[in-house]
Each structure stands twice: as structure tokens, then as C-alpha cells.
């Protein structure tokens with residue numbers, strides 16, 4: 001473990017520092033041993049707690065009695081509004097109104113509600129994401145992957161052999177899969193990229209970023225138009241099925257419908273794009289593991305699990321709200337505090353798996369937390385796994401000599417703490 005200065009703490013703005021991501025893992029190692037439950041004061045007087053140990057992360061994600069995803073179950077609306085206003089004192093009344101509008105429009109999504117609403121909402125979509133249903137999508141996912149690879153070749157020819165892996169392959173592949181499942185035209189692709197980028201550029205230090213809010217409102221407007229279109233012309237896609245469930249009465253409200261479509265679009269591709277990107281980078285950093293993967297495509301399943309553990313795309317789960325004053329891991333949490341389980345740190349905890357900093361695609365499958373745990377565990381897990389396996393095996397089969405076309409330390413990470421995501425990955429196809 002490398003030595004760290006004593007002020008390595010979230011309170012010093014550590015996690016939102018633009019230079020944080022490339023050195024995150026040694027910092028987590030340091031925090032895990034020196035202050036495994038660390039904190040940052042928030043402007044409303046409450047505290048944001050960060051968890052770095054595997055056992056603590058799992059304990060919070062599984063404890064819905066003490067930790068909630070929905071602050072409206074903890075405080076009455078007037079108290080919540082006061083606390084919310086205290087977090088946004090830097091905004092004009094109009095800007096604050098826009099923040100509230102975004103929150104009300106998309107806040108009631110799967111990740112923003114507790115049981116029993118969570119059970120009701122999740123049961124409406126769970127059938128579309130079972131391993132069996134997803135396996136039936138395999139030929140179509142392979143076809144989309146092959147089309148992307150053909151397109152990469154064309155773009156590389158026009159570009160001296162170099163392309164950006166993310167924009168030509170890793171981004172359009174999962175996006176096309178999810179928009180086809182939802183029944184959305186692919187012509188919306190660029191708009192989606194911008195809107196869902198906005199959704200994940202969350203920064204706990206500056207809640208209420210106005211640029212982000214304006215883009216999210218455009219997203220919400222589009223989702224409402226889409227709902228109207230599916231009401232008029234239903235198909236056999238997921239959005240049409242959800243619209244019919246909403247029309248049937250008590251199964252979901254219009255607000256929940258917007259939230260559901262929002263979360264499916266954002267979660268459905270912002271993550272898998274980075275599974276593909278981060279995995280390629282990690283394998284290029286470990287040529288022995290890359291050579292092994294290339295020569296043993298039968299290891300794909302195992303390799304994807306290890307890559308999720310080693311360099312998962314979701315750095316931290318969404319913060320959970322503390323329902324009542326409670327002690328946790330020797331620390332006193334107060335009602336209304338927020339707790340952020342850092343998944344990336346948990347998956348590198350030596351108490352969870354041996355030699356965690358080593359990438360080993362033959363490692364026995366672990367119970368990693370890259371997909372979260374408990375009732376909010378990733379709905380799209382089977383789909384993401386299949387996409388990751390097909391994408392990586394097809395990529396290495398098509399381009400056995402693929403290499404980075406930029407110095408490794410020139411690869412920049414995107415702003416925002418929640419995702420481990422790079423801006424672009426220029427590659428030479430070889």
C-alpha cells in the first residue's frame with residue numbers, strides 16, 4: 001500500500017477531484033485501513049458517510065430496515081423541502097424550481113423507492129430481464145456487435161487505422177440493444193448520449209448543477225412524448241407494455257412510468273459501455289491476461305466477472321438515507337444522514353478476496369458487488385454480462401492486435417463520482 005498524506009479524506013473534496021479516478025484504488029486501500037467509514041459534512045447540516053470495506057458495503061445494501069432509498073419516507077414534505085433548500089442556497093428561485101421539477105419527474109424510479117412500491121414496480125419489468133429471456137437476445141446482440149465491428153473497420157480505414165473504442169463500439173452496442181427492447185428510434189442516439197451523460201454527472205459537492213438540470217428536463221420532455229406516441233400506436237416493446245399497465249389502473253402512475261423509462265435507458269447503457277471500455281484498458285495493461293483471453297475464449301464468462309470486480313463501471317451505489325439515529329461499525333449515524341457504499345473499494349478489499357489488486361481472469365468466481373446487492377441489485381445483470389462477453393470475445397477475434405493509440409496516462413476519466421468511465425479510448429485496430 002502506498003503512503004498517503006494525512007488529509008486524504010472525502011471532506012477535502014477528494015472524490016470529486018478531477019485527478020482522483022486514476023489513483024482511486026491505492027486511496028481506497030489507505031482509507032479502508034485508516035478510516036473505513038469516512039465522512040463529509042453537507043450544507044444542510046447532515047453528513048455524507050463513505051464506506052470502503054466489503055462487509056460494511058454489503059451490510060448497508062442489504063439492510064432496508066435501517067437504510068432507505070427514499071427520503072420522503074423519513075421526513076415530512078415541509079422538513080424535506082427546508083433541507084433541500086439548504087443544499088441549494090446558491091440557486092435563484094427559478095433555478096431551484098427547475099431542480100425540484102427534475103426531482104419530481106424522475107425521482108420515483110426503481111432506485112428511488114422502497115418496498116412495497118419497489119416490489120410492485122420491479123415486478124412489472126423483471127420478466128424482460130431474466131437470464132432466459134436475455135439469452136434469447138443472443139443472436140441479435142451478436143448481429144449488432146458484428147455490424148459495429150464492420151463500422152469500426154470502415155472508420156479506421158478513413159482514419160489511419162485509429163478509432164475511438166467508446167464512440168464506435170462500446171457506446172452504440174448496448175444503446176442499440178436497450179432502445180430496441182424499449183421500442184425507441186435509433187435516430188435519438190446522440191440526444192440520448194447527452195441526456196444520460198447528464199444523469200450520471202452527479203457531484204455530491206455541487207447538487208443542482210444547472211446545465212445538468214436543463215438537459216435532464218429535455219430528457220423528461222422526450223420521455224413524455226414517447227409515452228404519448230406509444231399510447232396512440234402501441235407495439236410489442238417494453239414501453240408499450242408499461243403504458244398499458246399504467247392505463248390498466250393501479251399498477252403504476254404516470255410519474256412512475258416516466259421514472260421507469262428514464263432508469264432503464266440510463267442504467268441500460270451508461271454502465272455497459274464502461275464495462276467494455278474499462279475491461280479493454282485493464283487487459284491492455286496486463287498483456288499476459290489479454291493473451292490468455294484471446295487463446296481461451298471459453299474463459300469469457302469468468303473473465304467478465306473478474307473484470308467487473310477489478311474495474312467495475314459503477315464506482316459507488318446511490319447514497320442510502322439513514323432512517324433513525326443508529327450506530328454502524330462503531331460510528332454514530334444520525335437520522336437523515338446519507339451513506340454511500342463504495343463498490344469499487346469493496347471489490348478490492350483483501351478481507352473479501354485474496355490478492356485483490358491482481359487481475360486474474362481464471363480467479364474462482366467471487367461474490368463481487370459490481371452489480372450492487374440486496375433488493376436493488378442490478379435488474380440488467382444477465383443482459384450486461386451477455387453483452388460484455390459477446391463484445392470482448394468478438395473484439396479480440398476481429399482485431400487480435402488491437403492496441404492503445406495514445407499514452408496510457410493520457411486517457412482521461414469523466415467527471416462525476418458514481419461511474420468509473422473514461423472520456424475516450426483511442427485504439428489502433430492492428
Ligand code: HEM
Pocket residue numbers: 110111112122178263264265267268269271272275312313314316317318319343369370371372373375376377378379380381383384385
Ligand atoms: C456492466 C453493466 C452494469 C453494471 C455494472 C450495473 C450496476 C448496477 C448497480 C451497482 C446497481 C445498484 C445501484 C444501487 O444499489 O444504488 C444497478 C441497478 C440497476 N440496474 Fe444496472 N448495471 C449494469 C447494467 C445494466 C443494464 C444493461 C440494465 C438494463 C436495463 C440495468 C438496469 C438497472 C436497473 C433498472 C437498476 C435498478 C434496480 C432496482 O432498484 O431495483 N443495469 N445496476
